[in-house]
Amino acid sequence: MNLGVYIQVPFCQTKCTYCNFHTGVVAADRYAPYAFAVQAEIANHRDLYASSGIPESQIQNAVVDTVYFGGGTPSLLDPGHLRGILDAIRRTFTCEFAEVTLEADPETVTAGKAAAWADAGINRVSFGVQSFSDLELKSSGRMHRREDVYRAASILRAAGLHNLSFDLIIGLPHQTAATWRNSLDELVALTPEHVSIYMLEVDEGSRLGRELLSLGTKYSAPAVPTDDQMADSYDLACSLLSVAGFNHYEISNWAKPGRASRHNLKYWRREPYLGFGAGAHSFSGSTRWANVHDSAQYVAALESGYLPAEQIEAVSVKQAQEEEIFLGLRQLNGINLDQIEPAYAASLSEKFVTLQSAGLIEREGNIVRLAPKKLSISNEVFVELLS
Numbered sequence: 001m002n003l004g005v006y007i008q009v010p011f012c013q014t015k016c017t018y019c020n021f022h023t024g025v026v027a028a029d030r031y032a033p034y035a036f037a038v039q040a041e042i043a044n045h046r047d048l049y050a051s052s053g054i055p056e057s058q059i060q061n062a063v064v065d066t067v068y069f070g071g072g073t074p075s076l077l078d079p080g081h082l083r084g085i086l087d088a089i090r091r092t093f094t095c096e097f098a099e100v101t102l103e104a105d106p107e108t109v110t111a112g113k114a115a116a117w118a119d120a121g122i123n124r125v126s127f128g129v130q131s132f133s134d135l136e137l138k139s140s141g142r143m144h145r146r147e148d149v150y151r152a153a154s155i156l157r158a159a160g161l162h163n164l165s166f167d168l169i170i171g172l173p174h175q176t177a178a179t180w181r182n183s184l185d186e187l188v189a190l191t192p193e194h195v196s197i198y199m200l201e202v203d204e205g206s207r208l209g210r211e212l213l214s215l216g217t218k219y220s221a222p223a224v225p226t227d228d229q230m231a232d233s234y235d236l237a238c239s240l241l242s243v244a245g246f247n248h249y250e251i252s253n254w255a256k257p258g259r260a261s262r263h264n265l266k267y268w269r270r271e272p273y274l275g276f277g278a279g280a281h282s283f284s285g286s287t288r289w290a291n292v293h294d295s296a297q298y299v300a301a302l303e304s305g306y307l308p309a310e311q312i313e314a315v316s317v318k319q320a321q322e323e324e325i326f327l328g329l330r331q332l333n334g335i336n337l338d339q340i341e342p343a344y345a346a347s348l349s350e351k352f353v354t355l356q357s358a359g360l361i362e363r364e365g366n367i368v369r370l371a372p373k374k375l376s377i378s379n380e381v382f383v384e385l386l387s
């Protein structure tokens with residue numbers, strides 16, 4: 001069995017206005033103790049799981065084939081610390097690394113770091129590009145500018161890192177149909193192997209989200225595009241990326257042939273992964289758990305020799321079945337009722353009848369998938385399925 005390892009690095013240089021992640025801006029001298037705590041968690045995970053009541057039996061003989069450094073901004077860490085974490089994984093697990101991804105912000109990339117990343121075994125870099133418009137980047141509190149993306153991409157290619165993923169965000173303040181089109185065109189011209197496109201999330205978890213919900217004017221909230229404009233932007237991305245040779249394989253993800261994210265596919269396929277670091281989530285196949293979000297608490301716990309896991313939950317059969325549907329439907333190939341129904345001794349066809357007649361779902365035999373023209377409103381499908 002293959003296993004994914006996720007490393008959470010919850011530090012950023014500033015807080016972007018739209019960010020609803022549990023990340024913090026801390027002094028750089030906090031990075032090293034954090035990296036050592038992550039290494040300790042990896043090295044001692046068996047004992048730590050045992051003392052926390054986490055069953056590890058299903059993953060004991062698994063082979064780690066993917067590693068993903070996410071955040072936050074993992075590229076802020078000293079490359080030596082990233083290597084130290086990878087070495088801890090190599091020492092602790094049977095490893096056959098096929099994909100080792102580092103999330104990076106363009107302005108943090110230097111030739112020295114890129115060479116050290118490649119040398120440590122990182123072979124894929126996921127960039128938070130977000131936009132090619134400096135006005136959009138500035139108003140969202142991003143540290144980088146358009147030029148940094150070009151500079152960083154060329155540094156990475158020169159260092160031999162040829163599996164690059166670029167993220168864009170639909171719905172940043174000041175985004176217009178023209179600037180969005182330009183961001184897509186510039187992205188395609190830079191020939192990344194993979195693209196992720198996310199819609200702005202409006203919730204209480206970000207400063208911009210709170211401003212939008214209270215109809216305020218801070219953070220350029222009045223310049224955020226409407227829902228209809230965002231849906232049009234998503235549809236444009238689907239058609240332009242398809243023409244450019246990308247395969248749309250998940251609601252928010254496109255890849256050149258053979259370049260789909262092997263690590264992220266594990267999440268949607270309900271394959272096991274272990275998360276290390278503050279706020280990291282894990283799934284053993286039957287149990288889910290997460291570490292405490294606060295990085296200082298996390299480091300203190302590991303230094304005292306215990307695992308700061310705060311939500312340990314055995315996944316019930318009903319939850320597993322729901323996850324199969326929701327995570328499965330995120331993938332454009334859809335779900336196969338011939339596999340899911342016998343596995344859960346359930347008849348699911350009924351669930352999809354109304355959605356199919358509303359044109360939100362397509363059905364081909366026992367394959368069910370989201371209707372391609374309705375992907376931008378996929379949340380409505382998920383809400384309906386839960387009701």
Ligand code: SF4
Pocket residue numbers: 011012013014015016018019020021023071072073105128
């Ligand atoms: S860089 Fe990413 S994780 Fe950090 S504040 Fe910005 S959006 Fe959030």
